[in-house]
Amino acid sequence: MSQQIRKAIFLTFKQSIKMKRILFVISLLTLVITETFAQNPAYISAMEKAVGLLSEFENTENNKQAVSQLERIAAAEPKEWLPNYWAAYGLVNLNYAETDADKKDIILEKAEKFAAAAEKLQPNNDEIEVLKAYIASARMAVSPQDRWQKYGGIVGTALQNAAKLNPENPRAALLAGQGVFYTPEAFGGGKKKSEPILQDAINKFAKFKPASSIAPNWGERVAKWMLSQI
Numbered sequence: 001m002s003q004q005i006r007k008a009i010f011l012t013f014k015q016s017i018k019m020k021r022i023l024f025v026i027s028l029l030t031l032v033i034t035e036t037f038a039q040n041p042a043y044i045s046a047m048e049k050a051v052g053l054l055s056e057f058e059n060t061e062n063n064k065q066a067v068s069q070l071e072r073i074a075a076a077e078p079k080e081w082l083p084n085y086w087a088a089y090g091l092v093n094l095n096y097a098e099t100d101a102d103k104k105d106i107i108l109e110k111a112e113k114f115a116a117a118a119e120k121l122q123p124n125n126d127e128i129e130v131l132k133a134y135i136a137s138a139r140m141a142v143s144p145q146d147r148w149q150k151y152g153g154i155v156g157t158a159l160q161n162a163a164k165l166n167p168e169n170p171r172a173a174l175l176a177g178q179g180v181f182y183t184p185e186a187f188g189g190g191k192k193k194s195e196p197i198l199q200d201a202i203n204k205f206a207k208f209k210p211a212s213s214i215a216p217n218w219g220e221r222v223a224k225w226m227l228s229q230i
Contacts, residue, residue, distance in 0.1 A: 043080070046073055047214040051086055055218070057093045066090050074117070081121035081128075082214055088114035088131055089218070092138050104142050111135050126165035127216040130172050133158035137175065155179065170208050173201035174219045181226055191230045198227045 050073065053059075053066035067090040074083035091111035095104045112135055119128050133155045140151035155175070162172040177197035183189020201223045210217040 043073070043077060044212075044214060047082065047086075050083075051214055054086060054090050054093070060094065060097045063090050063093050063097070067094065074114070079121065081118040081125075084114045084118035084121070085128065085131060085216065086214075088112070088118065088135065089216075092134055095138050101142050105139075108135060108139050108142075111138075124165060126162040126169045126172065129158045129162035129165065130169060130175060130216075133162070133172075133175050137179065168204055168207065170201050170204035170223070171216065171219045173197060173204055174223045177201055177223070178226065195227065195230050198223055198230075202227060 046069065050066045050069040053062040053069075056062045067087055070083045070087035070090065074080070074087060077083060088111040091107050091114065095107045095111070098104050098107060115128065115131050115135060118131070119125070122128060136151045136154040136158065140147045140155070159172050159176055162169055166172075177194045177200070180189045180197055181191055181194035185193075202220070205220040205223060208217075
């Protein structure tokens, strides 16, 4: 056998080995991706159920159940930011059902921890900035006269950050309008002043499309109710 033939056989064998390795890697990646997608439906389904309960925010028991479910999902899916986000949102809603100021603060401290966990996983996110403003607004509402200076600044900064990241976020506009709505006229607020801001929020809600079935999509009902009160 000539040297050239032996060399050709060797190169063919080498290429065959290389091709088998490539095919093995492709097969392995396909298996990993398939397994990941196989886990997704269960996660999505669990999240949809919890978020569905949160949509009935007047129902305290449903909110408690949803928050409990979301805590478990967050522990089971440590790389997902949405369980932490929605748990924080649900806790803010539970705070409004509580009458004791100390208990409100305990609930909102927990909400802040979930929001921080979501932000760590998903930094520079306009929805999380809105969430931070939502929590700070609730903190301020516990004792407005004593807390407006501290938490009012947090609300303003978070909403500015949200607007920079996404000027079309309807929830940022809603919270801005809500802040004016509940501020007394003597301090530069009032229902009439909030009207154009709330109308802007409703216009943005009309154009808004959530990224998925479990992405943030709350606030439109509140915006419409507030506008109807003017």
